[in-house]
Amino acid sequence: MLAEAVSHLEPVMPMLRELGERFTSAGHEIALVGGPVRDAFLARTSPDLDFTTSARPEDTERIVDGWADAVWDLGRAFGTIGVRKGDFQVEITTYRADAYDRETRKPVVEFGDSLDEDLVRRDFTVNAMALRLPDLTFVDPYGGLADMAARSLRTPTSPEVSFGDDPLRMMRAARFSSQLSFDIAPEPFAAMTEMAGSIRMISAERVRDELVKLLMSPAPRRGLTALVDSGICEYVLPEVPALALEIDEHHRHKDVYEHSLTVLEQAMDLEGPRDVPGVEEAEVVEGPDLVLRLAALLHDIGKPDTRRFESGGGVSFHHHELVGAKLARKRLRELRFDKDTIKAVCRLVELHLRFHGYGNGEWTDSAVRRYVTDAGPLLSRLHLLTRADSTTRNKRKAARLQATYDDLEARIERLKAEEELAAVRPELNGNEIAEVLGIKPGPVLGKAYQYLLSVRLDEGVIGKEAAADRLRTWWAEQPESQG
Structure with a gap:
């Protein structure tokens, strides 16, 4: 299975090996992590390449200097450095051991010391698998591969803890169910049902983005049903369960x-x-x-x-x-x-x-x-x-x-x-209408335009001369023409 998964990474393999060798030569660990690993096992092409490393952001910048075509650090506060190499754009993030502010639900960034510690903070076990570089050692401490074979979504840690840290993960469960055609395991689904109301702590923009991803998936019914059956939809899109x-x-x-x-x-x-x-x-x-x-x-x-x-x-x-x-x-x-x-x-x-x-x-x-x-x-x-x-x-x-x-x-x-x-437009334009009626631009001209548009819609093309005659007849009946 690993060999087959790796074969789906063949187009990016030279870049993976180069990056892995640069980090290990500098005394640091680096691994491909999350969605790209999951998608490789599913024989899917992942649009993103995400890496996690023991290197701190400043070390990462130093390691990729001279190798990367471009580097940006907009995510530095979260330990993330962006890199472009040829046609590839990647994100390299320092091992994290996040805690969450239980009031704002924003992550409190703490750098971690190990890959396992980084993986346990991820949303689902199928997203908590990694390939160490450059030797492609497969790392799966929380049973993601078994869950993938069972087409099941579970959390690496207790679902109550995971969803308590970030309630949006409940919507992500519904979204991944739609995107991957996976079932949400009984334990996380029970937690979703119990904690449905906590989704109100999440900003409307983040909720919207998850909803859009769900609707744009191949099987949105699965995710929508999960949101309705768990009660979450009552808080984000109540018109649907109604x-x-x-x-x-x-x-x-x-x-x-x-x-x-x-x-x-x-x-x-x-x-x-x-x-x-x-x-x-x-x-x-x-x-x-x-x-x-x-x-x-x-x-x-x-x-x-x-x-x-x-x-x-x-x-x-x-x-x-x-x-x-x-x-x-x-x-x-x-x-x-x-x-x-x-x-x-x-x-x-x-x-x-x-x-x-x-x-x-x-x-x-x-x-x-x-x-x-x-x-x-x-x-x-x-x-x-x-x-x-x-x-x-x-x-x-x-x-x-x-x-x-x-x-x-x-x-x-x-x-x-x-x-x-x-x-479809009236057969006379605004200038022609003004000339026929001897009026200036303004609300009355707009009213005359709408009249000729209705004639065009009702009768089709009648010719400019006939349209002008109809316009004069209409104008003679308007109060404004008496002024």
């Missing part, structure tokens, strides 16, 4: 929580190239796409607040897309997502039901234009979200919905070809 609406004895609605996880998975399956009948080249959303995945997860979060039982035995969720967009905006702001991401996700949540008015293709060209214009640059994601939102087990109904959306995409494609639909 989707597990109690099903009444008549089963008048689906489990919205399970539906949302399925929509997320189906949206992921649609990322990348796809074929649509009648469309020469369907729009592509390259995966993993954070905006699409967030929108898929959150698209129905307005349902709990809008659920109404009808007299005939049915259940309704009127305007849940509008309520959901507001809830999503509030939550994503609290998690410190950037404005563009928030705007895009909330717009998709708001629009995700629009297609259901299409029926069997009854929309006019005007309605199709408005669909495209309202979606704007999010149209390709809206295509995927809307398709993914069909989770019916009725194969005939599912096929009918797919065919109907195929028809809509084909219509959009035809209109785009005819009218440059993606960039």
